[in-house]
Structure formats: C-alpha cells, structure tokens
Amino acid sequence: MSQNSAQSTATESCAGVAKVADRVKDILLCEDMSDIRFAVGRDHGAVKIFPAHRVIIGLRSVVFHTMFYGSLPDMCTDLLDIPDIHPEAFANMLSYIYTDAVTNFTQDNVFDTLKCADKYDLPLLLTMCTDFVLGTLNLNNCLHVLDNAVHYAGVAPSILEKCLCLIDESPKSIWQSDQFCAIGQEALRTILKRDTLTANEHTICSAVDKWAEITCMRRDMDGTSANRREVLGEVLFLVGFPLLSDGQLLDGPVKTGLLLQSELLDIYHYKHAAIKPPLPFRKEPRQNVRGECVINYTVPDVRKLQAIFTLSNPVTARKLFWHIHVGKETEANVGFYLVCSSYPKSASWACEVNAELRLLPWNTETAPIKKQISHLFGKNGACWGYGFGNFISMENLLDPTKGYIDPSDFSLKLQIQVTVSPFRLETNECSETRT
Structure with a gap:
C-alpha cells in the first residue's frame, strides 16, 4: 500500500465505522498520526526511514515501551537510528507489530528478522521466523x-x-x-x-x-x-x-x-606402535548411528487426504529409514503412523521404539495433540508401522475454531519424536503399547 493510498484509507475509516484492528493495519508505514521515525540499516549500506506510532509498537514490545515510556527517556527522540538491523527485517517486524502477520519472509531476510525479534523481545515473531526456516529446510x-x-x-x-x-x-x-x-x-x-x-x-x-x-x-x-x-x-x-x-x-x-x-x-x-604417543586429533570413531530423530511433515491440504496413505521423506535413526504415514483411515478419521521402510541385513532382528506423535496446530494458542507409542519393530512385515487409525476426526480437524489447520491453505503440521533402541536378534514377535 502506498503512503497516499494508506492516508486515504485512514481518512475514510475515520469518517465511517472501522474495527480497531483494521484501523491499525491502515496506518502501517503511513505518516498519518505517526510520532516517531526510524532510520534503519546504516550498517547494511543504505538507510531507510520508517514512520511509526509509539503507542502501538510500545504495546507490542517491552523494549520499545521502555525506550518511549520507561527508564530510557534520552532514547525518546523524533528520529531513532537503528544501524544494525536490515531494513527488510525491520519492515517484517513492523508488519508483525501492526498486523500479526509477515508476508515477506525470504531465505535472505528471515535470520535478520529473527535477530530483530530477539533484540526487541518479540517471542511470537521469533517463533514465526523459526517455523519459516524449519518449513523450508x-x-x-x-x-x-x-x-x-x-x-x-x-x-x-x-x-x-x-x-x-x-x-x-x-x-x-x-x-x-x-x-x-x-x-x-x-x-x-x-x-x-x-x-x-x-x-x-x-x-x-x-x-x-x-x-x-x-x-x-x-x-x-x-x-x-x-x-x-x-x-x-x-x-x-x-x-x-x-x-x-x-x-x-x-x-x-x-x-x-x-x-x-x-x-x-x-x-x-x-x-x-605398542606404546602410543598422545595426539591432539580425534582418535575415537564416530558412532555413525544415532538413536533419536525428529520427523516433520506438512500435509499440503487435508481436504485432499485419501484412503491411500502418503509418506514423508525419510529420517535416519539406527541406520533405518523412518517416515510419517498419514491418510484417511475412514471418511471420518485421520490415521497417523510411524513407519520403518528399511531393514538391517540380519535375518532376525528387533528394536524397541518409543515415539511421541504430535499434531502441531497452526494457531499457537491451541495446545498440540500428543500421543505416545511403544512398539517392538521387527523384520516381520506386520511390524513395519504403528500408530493410530483414529488419531483425530476430520470434523475436529476442519473445525476453524480449533486452530489445527492453516486457514489459508488447509495445511497440517505433523511431527514424530522417535527413540530407537539398539538392535537385538530374536524371533521378530511384535508387542506394543500406546496412549
């Protein structure tokens, strides 16, 4: 939105009836009623001026509140110099402060924005930065x-x-x-x-x-x-x-x-030699085998889930490939499983797996859904995956008041924390518990 159009929209809102949230969004990056300006980015080669409103950014950030209304009155000038923050990151921060959203995250500016969120004590913005990086990693x-x-x-x-x-x-x-x-x-x-x-x-x-x-x-x-x-x-x-x-x-x-x-x-x-001299270098072989992993999978559009289940990309633990397996177990329920898609060369093996299956809500105020499993995986084909055929109902999942799915694209974030015990040779009998 240009400055002129923003001012025009702001004037129209004043003349009519507007929600407070819409009114605040209208004046983002608009000098209408602004009482502070920021000169941002000198250390990055180019300075950009951002108009802002002390009361709004002071309400969102304890750091800014202290600068404007607290124990740092000398900082309370009409033009504040912010040399160490990149202008794109500062623009992202203002977008979050005024609108609760950031639409301009990129691989190039997300860490600068994260730095900005940390500097000005904006934990939710920090979480948004983290989610963006993890989602594109x-x-x-x-x-x-x-x-x-x-x-x-x-x-x-x-x-x-x-x-x-x-x-x-x-x-x-x-x-x-x-x-x-x-x-x-x-x-x-x-x-x-x-x-x-x-x-x-x-x-x-x-x-x-x-x-x-x-x-x-x-x-x-x-x-x-x-x-x-x-x-x-x-x-x-x-x-x-x-x-x-x-x-x-x-x-x-x-x-x-x-x-x-x-x-x-x-x-x-x-x-x-029999008598070994001391060495400053690493001498112990690396384990090459980790027993824990975290699997993340974003379902693009839960409305398109089919009875044919989809697999996430593999993550390795104990040199086995582990996946998230998700689909519609029935028309009413979503199935969510941990799957092992590879086997050791041994003809007879088993390993105890403890895992926590998590549904990570889009709405940060909604509590994640977590369910535990403990399962003895073996080479027997029946033991290749384990989880819940009715992890959550489609009705609850699609309910917009629950906050489970992103309303912009109906995507769903799933995660499994996996701990795999060392292998043991045995008869491949399966046992399990789940909560």
Missing part, C-alpha cells in the same frame, strides 16, 4: 542455514539441531559441494564436533582440506600449508586423522601438506 539449503543458525543457537536452538540432524545423515555429495566450502569456521566447528555423522572420516578429512583451500582463496591468501592451517585453527584437531588408513593419509593430508611432519610421525606411531 532441506538438504539443499541446510549448510547455508547452519551458517546463520550457529549464531542464534541461544534463541532458536531447534533450527540448529534440525540442520545438524540433516547433516548427520547427508550423502557424500553434500561434503563435496560448494556450499560446504562456503560455510564459516564456527559452522565447520559445530559439524565436526558431532559424534553422529554418518560420513566416514576420509570424506570428512577431504572436505575439511578443500574448505581450507577455498577459504584461503576467499581471503586472498596463498593456499600454503601454513595458511590452510591458519584458517582452520583448532578446528583441525576435530578431524580423526588417526582413523585414516595409511593409503588415505598418503593420498590426503601427506600429499596436500595439511599436517606437519612431526604430526604425521606421531600418527603413524599411534597406529602401529
């Missing part, structure tokens, strides 16, 4: 997202954890990608500290060496051994060089010069 963008998420681990830990879970089970191509070489040192450190990476140590070593080479190029540094070690810093010691074979060592860090001669000698002695 996948293997193609998880490294880029991680590079931002490591800086916001304190305020949005679920983003960081979801990124790391994806990287845990990522294919080799992710480690060899340009995106991996573009992440910062803190993101690299966070990844290499993981004990649950499924990549082998040779793949990790090669990726780290390539990251150091590309980082030197970005910093206009020669790719010498000394410079590559400098950009890596102590991150180098998170790599399990002693876990490489002699051939992998010769073709990798020996050939590229990433390791010092003294370090290579110590590694060789550690691998082959």
Whole structure:
C-alpha cells in the first residue's frame, strides 16, 4: 500500500465505522498520526526511514515501551537510528507489530528478522521466523542455514539441531559441494564436533582440506600449508586423522601438506606402535548411528487426504529409514503412523521404539495433540508401522475454531519424536503399547 493510498484509507475509516484492528493495519508505514521515525540499516549500506506510532509498537514490545515510556527517556527522540538491523527485517517486524502477520519472509531476510525479534523481545515473531526456516529446510539449503543458525543457537536452538540432524545423515555429495566450502569456521566447528555423522572420516578429512583451500582463496591468501592451517585453527584437531588408513593419509593430508611432519610421525606411531604417543586429533570413531530423530511433515491440504496413505521423506535413526504415514483411515478419521521402510541385513532382528506423535496446530494458542507409542519393530512385515487409525476426526480437524489447520491453505503440521533402541536378534514377535 502506498503512503497516499494508506492516508486515504485512514481518512475514510475515520469518517465511517472501522474495527480497531483494521484501523491499525491502515496506518502501517503511513505518516498519518505517526510520532516517531526510524532510520534503519546504516550498517547494511543504505538507510531507510520508517514512520511509526509509539503507542502501538510500545504495546507490542517491552523494549520499545521502555525506550518511549520507561527508564530510557534520552532514547525518546523524533528520529531513532537503528544501524544494525536490515531494513527488510525491520519492515517484517513492523508488519508483525501492526498486523500479526509477515508476508515477506525470504531465505535472505528471515535470520535478520529473527535477530530483530530477539533484540526487541518479540517471542511470537521469533517463533514465526523459526517455523519459516524449519518449513523450508532441506538438504539443499541446510549448510547455508547452519551458517546463520550457529549464531542464534541461544534463541532458536531447534533450527540448529534440525540442520545438524540433516547433516548427520547427508550423502557424500553434500561434503563435496560448494556450499560446504562456503560455510564459516564456527559452522565447520559445530559439524565436526558431532559424534553422529554418518560420513566416514576420509570424506570428512577431504572436505575439511578443500574448505581450507577455498577459504584461503576467499581471503586472498596463498593456499600454503601454513595458511590452510591458519584458517582452520583448532578446528583441525576435530578431524580423526588417526582413523585414516595409511593409503588415505598418503593420498590426503601427506600429499596436500595439511599436517606437519612431526604430526604425521606421531600418527603413524599411534597406529602401529605398542606404546602410543598422545595426539591432539580425534582418535575415537564416530558412532555413525544415532538413536533419536525428529520427523516433520506438512500435509499440503487435508481436504485432499485419501484412503491411500502418503509418506514423508525419510529420517535416519539406527541406520533405518523412518517416515510419517498419514491418510484417511475412514471418511471420518485421520490415521497417523510411524513407519520403518528399511531393514538391517540380519535375518532376525528387533528394536524397541518409543515415539511421541504430535499434531502441531497452526494457531499457537491451541495446545498440540500428543500421543505416545511403544512398539517392538521387527523384520516381520506386520511390524513395519504403528500408530493410530483414529488419531483425530476430520470434523475436529476442519473445525476453524480449533486452530489445527492453516486457514489459508488447509495445511497440517505433523511431527514424530522417535527413540530407537539398539538392535537385538530374536524371533521378530511384535508387542506394543500406546496412549
């Protein structure tokens, strides 16, 4: 809405009868009755001026309320300088403050908006930012997202954890990608500290060496051994060089010069001598198997659910693929199941699974629906999935007053928190409990 049209709408609303909420929306980014302006974005290269209304933003944010009406009267000027916030993020924040909605989230501005929400103590906006990131997160963008998420681990830990879970089970191509070489040192450190990476140590070593080479190029540094070690810093010691074979060592860090001669000698002695020298590098193999995972699945339009169930993308735990399985068990009820779609090579196996199946409402004021299952999964085909044929009725699900589905597109968010025990060999008999 342009400034002139906003002022026109505001004048018409004053002359007629308008709801308070509609009146507030009309004056967003309009100088009509504004009593404060913000000069935003100097640190980002361009300043944009935003008119606003102290009473409205003061009502929504404790920080702004303190600035305008509390203990910081010196901050209460007609023009406030906000140099560290990007203008797009500030516009998103004002949209939330005035309308309870943000329509301009993008991959490029969502973390700036999250920073804005944290700075001005807007927890619901922070939740909206988090939901947007998680809803668009996948293997193609998880490294880029991680590079931002490591800086916001304190305020949005679920983003960081979801990124790391994806990287845990990522294919080799992710480690060899340009995106991996573009992440910062803190993101690299966070990844290499993981004990649950499924990549082998040779793949990790090669990726780290390539990251150091590309980082030197970005910093206009020669790719010498000394410079590559400098950009890596102590991150180098998170790599399990002693876990490489002699051939992998010769073709990798020996050939590229990433390791010092003294370090290579110590590694060789550690691998082959009876008396092993101390080493600064990782020496224990990574578990490569995590026992927990979280599966998220958004049903695009629950009105189109069929009796033929749909599967979410797989998530790995204990090197098995786990999915959300959802569909109309009957015309009246929605079925919601945890499904295992892969099996170990053993002819006889079983593992105990405890899981919480969750329906995550669109309306944040509506409590999630949570149901527990405990199930012994085995190679017997009857044990491939377990859950509830009547998790929720279609009548309740489609009731707009319940707040379960997004009214804009009728989408539904489902989630399962899964804990898988280690395998045990047995007769594949199934047992279960559910609440």
